[in-house]
Amino acid sequence: MTTSSAPGKVYLFGEHAVVYGEPAVPCAVGRRARVTVEERDDDRIRVEAEDLSLDGFTVTYGDDPGDADVNVPGDLVAAATGYVDGAVAQARDAADAPDAGFSVTIESDIPLGAGLGSSAAVAVAGIDAATRELGVELTPTELADRAYQVEHEVQEGQASRADTFCSAMGGVVRVEGDDCKRLPDPPDLPFVVGYDGGAGNTGELVAGVRDLRERYDFAADAVESIGDLVREGERALRGNDVTRLGELMDFNHGLLSALGVSARSLDAMVWAARGAGATGAKLTGAGGGGCVVALDESDATRTALEYTTACETAFRAELDTEGVRRE
Ligand SMILES: Nc1ncnc2c1ncn2[C@@H]1O[C@H](COP(=O)(O)OP(=O)(O)O)[C@@H](O)[C@H]1O
Ligand SMILES: C[C@@](O)(CCOP(=O)(O)O)CC(=O)O
Ligand SMILES: [Mg+2]
The missing domain is CATH 3.30.230.10 (Ribosomal Protein S5; domain 2)
Structure with a gap:
């Protein structure tokens, strides 16, 4: 075994x-x-x-x-x-x-x-x-x-x-x-995750973005803008500039939303996190439902998420520096 x-x-x-x-x-x-x-x-x-x-x-x-x-x-x-x-x-x-x-x-x-x-x-x-x-x-x-x-x-x-x-x-x-x-490994990334209790279908969401990208040049531009934003984010990461990382996460959520992969529950959690003072907040992964990730050193974002109707549960997520391992 x-x-x-x-x-x-x-x-x-x-x-x-x-x-x-x-x-x-x-x-x-x-x-x-x-x-x-x-x-x-x-x-x-x-x-x-x-x-x-x-x-x-x-x-x-x-x-x-x-x-x-x-x-x-x-x-x-x-x-x-x-x-x-x-x-x-x-x-x-x-x-x-x-x-x-x-x-x-x-x-x-x-x-x-x-x-x-x-x-x-x-x-x-x-x-x-x-x-x-x-x-x-x-x-x-x-x-x-x-x-x-x-x-x-x-x-x-x-x-x-x-x-x-x-x-x-x-x-x-x-x-x-x-x-x-x-x-x-960056010094500290204070991740907070909000989970709506639901799920998105990764294959369908990816197909939706592919379709938009093929039909509209500006959707293809949005995909390229995400690439630009990531390159900017890498500089912020190297400089440990958490404020700029947060700003870029907010921008990334907007572009993902434009590409049709956000959801009412994810937007509600993103705004709850921002309202609580999170440095930045976005959906994570394929979208359509599931989780948002925010940056906040304090407990304010997790508490605000827990009081948000769209959120089933919120938790702090620590960076795990270990990948696959034998148990
Ligand atoms: N605990 C688990 N037991 C069995 N299969 C799992 C488990 N966790 C994930 N999976 C598989 O992964 C799928 C979810 O993957 P996906 O839609 O890509 O979402 P995500 O990777 O964001 O969780 C499930 O439908 C299932 O096939
Ligand atoms: C949407 C995508 O970029 C990430 C999907 O992540 P998840 O399976 O939703 O955790 C798809 C991919 O990279 O294969
Ligand atoms: Mg997956």
């Missing part, structure tokens, strides 16, 4: 635009997905995922998805198995063990589909645990690359390397196309 964990992330800036080759700066945060894998005697895959429905669920299947033995509706099964299937396929390939079967258990404190990168964390930790179970050690860079292949497939060809690289390496990273690197 082998267990690995990998962190979720918030985007300081650059989500969506990163899919079209602009730079982005995601930051790993101290909420993790833990994946435990045990090799089976047969070639089947059994998945236990507590978080995918109120009751949790278990599914066991072989090559034919039609023979799945499940206790929840099919769409949830499809949602769950995409990333696990992908992780298992990558591990089988890396270990040259095409018929390996696994029992997989996922435990996670990253809300699902909320912009905190639960999918990348599950893919990275899943590939690490499954390859190690088969006696193969991949480097974090190799894990990031294989997890990216999984996200790319599940998101139907529209994914960046940002989430998976960040989850594998930890800390603050910069991703521009295939160029991925870790940045020096």
Whole structure:
């Protein structure tokens, strides 16, 4: 039995635009997905995922998805198995063990589909645990690359390397196309996260931006402006200029909103954070519902978010300088 964990992330800036080759700066945060894998005697895959429905669920299947033995509706099964299937396929390939079967258990404190990168964390930790179970050690860079292949497939060809690289390496990273690197750890980034309790569909939201970008030059300009803003943000990060970082986060939220990926609940939380004195606030990840991230050293933003109707829960998120790790 082998267990690995990998962190979720918030985007300081650059989500969506990163899919079209602009730079982005995601930051790993101290909420993790833990994946435990045990090799089976047969070639089947059994998945236990507590978080995918109120009751949790278990599914066991072989090559034919039609023979799945499940206790929840099919769409949830499809949602769950995409990333696990992908992780298992990558591990089988890396270990040259095409018929390996696994029992997989996922435990996670990253809300699902909320912009905190639960999918990348599950893919990275899943590939690490499954390859190690088969006696193969991949480097974090190799894990990031294989997890990216999984996200790319599940998101139907529209994914960046940002989430998976960040989850594998930890800390603050910069991703521009295939160029991925870790940045020096900044002294302090006081992240506060507000969560509306909902989720957005990453694939659909990415497709929506792609469509706008193809139809309107000014939407393509907005994507490029996000890239300019990220380059400005990198200078602010190097100078530890938190005030300017906040201003750029606010601007980034506006551009994401123009690209149609915000939501009433996300806007309400962004404005609640700003009203409480946050240095800056924006949605994080794909949008459509889920989480916002704000910068505030004091407790004022978290408290204000907790009193905001649109917000289900608010918490402080510490930068996690550790990426994937064995448990
Ligand atoms: N705890 C978990 N157990 C099983 N699958 C999970 C878990 N967390 C995330 N996933 C997978 O990741 C998907 C959500 O990914 P995505 O829509 O990209 O949102 P995000 O990455 O922002 O959380 C879920 O539908 C599921 O397939
Ligand atoms: C919208 C996007 O830039 C980030 C998606 O993040 P999340 O899955 O919502 O946490 C897509 C991507 O980079 O693949
Ligand atoms: Mg995701």
